[in-house]
Amino acid sequence: MIRITCPHCGPRDQDEFSYAGDATRTRPADPATASAADWHDYVYLRDNPAGPHLEFWHHIHGCRRYVKVLRDVTSHQVLACGWPDADLEAAQ
Amino acid sequence: MIFGRIKDVNACRLPTGGEIDRRRALSFSFDGRSYTGYAGDTLASALLANGVTLVGRSFKYHRPRGIFSAGPEEPNALVELRRDGRQEPNTRATMAELFHGLEATSQNRWPSLALDAMELNDLAGRFLVAGFYYKTFMGFPGWHFYEKRIRAAAGMGKATTELDPDTYERQSAHCDVLVVGGGPSGLAAALTAGRSGARVILVEETDGLGGRLRSERETLGGVPAMRWVAQARAELESLPEVRILTRTTAFGYYDDNMIGAVERVADHLPVPPPHVPRQRLWHIRAGRVVLATGAIERHIAFPHNDRPGVMLAGAVRTYLHRFAVRPGRRAVVVANNDDGYRTALDLRAAGVEVIKVADTRPAGPSAWRERCAAAGIEVTDHAAVTRVHGRLAVIGCDIAPLDGSARPVFEPCDLLAVSGGWSPAVHLHTHALGKIDWDDGLAAFVPGAARQAHVSVGAARGAYSLSACLADGFKAGAEMAQAMGFTTGAVPDTPASDEPDQRPIQAFWAVGSGKKRFVDLQDDVTADDIALAHREGFVSVEHLKRYTTLGMGTDQGKTSNIIGHALMAEARGEPIPQVGTTRFRPPYTPVALGAFAGGDRGRHHTPERRSALHDWHAANGATFVEAGHWLRPQYYLAPEEPAGKQSMDVAITREVQAVRNAVGLVDVSTLGKIDIQGPDAGELLNRLYANGFKTLAVGKARYGLMLREDGIVYDDGTTSRLGEHHYLMTTTTAHAGDVMALIEWYLQVVWPELDVHACSVTEQWAAMALAGPKARDVLAAVVDDGADVSDAALPFMGVIEARIAGVPVRIFRISFSGELSYEINAPADWGTRVWEALAAAGQPHGLRPYGTEAMAILRIEKGHVTHAELDGRVTLDDAGMGRMASSKKWFVGSGMLDKPAFTDPARPKLVGLVPVDGKTRIPAGAILVADPEVPVPPGQLGPEKLGHVSSSAYLSPTVGHPIALGFVSGGPTRRGETVWALFPLRKQEIEVRIADPVFVDPEGGRLRG
């Protein structure tokens, strides 16, 4: 069971969080003018890297903040945690 | 001969010694026969003390089996323990502590242990080699035909079907240093870590501390080593931050230094004392972990090495020293390392006649060998056992020189102690993704680089001598405490051990020939099976495992894996590390499911949610139905009505008619309610909902539809504007939590610039819908101060605040039933007061409370959709609501609505369905097809599917016959056509006519009345 450091609450067990998806995908900047292809990429396409991966976790049984997590999916090691807009890879 | 079964009570108990309490005799039974043991015994030691050596039958060949080990690695002596709801199959007799009245039975034998009819499998063994099942039974008529019969013949114990009467619990703990293993290394580590003030947890699998020292006669500085253990324990118990957990197995090493452990709180007692759990599951989060898990002894694959009386040499010493049990009278010892000599000396000291020690190594210098020779024990170098004689018990063995220089010599014996060397217990290390390295000098895998914050010490890393174990432990305990920020004193000097050095082990795995050289005793895998796997190309260890079942038993191959892999390496002509080893996975030993479940069983398995009005429903005849976690009234019966289907149908019809003709009252508290406030609240709603929300005026409600990002309909509900910057959103019961999380997602991650706050208030409000032509009359009679609820003051989709029975309420004029209807929200604590006021005011008008069944019929009659229709596959167009989508704005999902799949004219769309015969019920889930008589084209499983039935009202009291909602290809354009609803489970084929989904009041006059 991994531990995630919520920027608001501190280190907490995985039990308190729910996974909230890939944090690497970028939403079309202007949704009103985005093309169908832009939306297709955003909604359907995901990379599946073996190694560090950015993801969101929701501290659903805690402060209910979304947390960005850099996690090595081959070892489950949590490398960094931060607010949703944090640049975790640069901080590495 | 003297080698028959010894019947005298405790005939094999030594007169003195052991950790047993001879003043506390305990009676127990095995296969219905009574025996006596002592407190401190395991079932295995007590059986051996009574001369019982035959305890089980093997998995596949039904060969007689005895007690092979003295620990958690036991592959043979698996028994059923206890009875009724406490019955436990596959319990290792070596780990079961004896208690008064213990009942054990042998497994996998019929009709009796000594006479097992299935032993024919053994004679037929040449047909039952590895891969036999696959090759033979995979053809016609298929594995499933044979599986039941094979499993009945080859089997493990049977699980009980009764409820476990005991309780289990879970506990979390945090510590600076966790030490796994209470042997010398672990104790030493706990001492230096504990002395620093660090919080230390020491877990030990058995009932006491000392580890291997409990099984040896070792001394430290001239005094028995167990005296040092007692001193260490006393000191640890005096340290306030140190906690010792005995009878606790650390079974898994998980992410971020979390260790799972199971504490057998009351397994050693007949029944747990009051308020004491049977077992406790620990989640221990440790800063650092010291793995002092010891090592596990291996055997050697020689013919018939599985006979009762063949025992691991280390186990022989355990029975001698810890339990004061003599496992035999005349012993032969065979070994590839010095443990053979140690065992022979201990046997001799206990009065057992030692016939011979066969050392597989060529003659060489060994202090231990010299001790043996000095004691007059006969030693044969470079020799091994090449065959075991006896069937239900060992009666002797053949010993032959390995260079073939002489013929085998028969030696009579009833005990054959075997040591093939030791394997460090690297299981937890590998759970934590630590690497393992092959050590040629030790002929074993030892822990390599660790991936988490842990270190292996003592025998667990291949340092077997007592002085090495202590030095290792002292050092690791201090280093781990320092790593956690504690200051430690100087590492203590290691007390001098009186052990001579060991001569190096020889890698020696198998000898002799024949089919019955067992590698894996639990799974009946032989050396020949390994060779066969190699011949047939299953040469990787993962294929070997699956082809032969090597290591796949409940013991996970603790004694056998390395032998199997070594034999495969020999066959491949490659070194062992190249062949590799399979990764160990948790749990280290089997853990009862009850321990994982803890208190989450029965009614406590999931939380039960009750509305604030629950007690009123229960007191007024409600039958409840589970809706997610919620309990909701399904329908209400009068006190004189008997429970049952007939009453149910009457009640539902009565409730529907009350709503259509008079007035009804339903609890809708389960709907999700989200309070949304802030200057940008309207903008948020306008983005979330597919229809426009910008124009919603204060004091008005609007039905809203929410899509997923991929354009599929997600949720619906009404949202009201309570103030300039204040909205109340409602969601479906099912999505209440998810929609809240979604709003948080958009606000925190996607649109943090929006100035909005959202908060779930589902449980803060009791919600009830008052519906029916008389609803306004009831409401007008009940609101305080003569508040105006006329159509002009509170029109359809209007919202007001008022008081009922003194309670401030919100009244929303919205309708799910299609009737004139008001949804009233009252603070949860005052909900019942408001509900009772409404019920009383409604009495003169014939008001009835109604449940989920009537509510479902009312909404199906109106063609209103719920989650049965909005099932995650349906678009706005499919649900007939395409025109609701705003074309003037962007909203979640709008970018995906032009996908070709969404505009395919063949998509099933919402329709109403009625039975052509006017009476047959149309089951929800039925498949719609054009004509079931049309032959099915080849390659297709059934007729072409046009759609399905989503919701069904078995009887619509308003329409007068069964109706249903469903989706059919072409949708409303096929109105009037007939199709067939197939329900193969009940062999039903029903001709149905496609109709408008709105069966009642399509103009909506009633709800606006």
Ligand SMILES: [Zn+2]
């Ligand atoms: Zn938090």
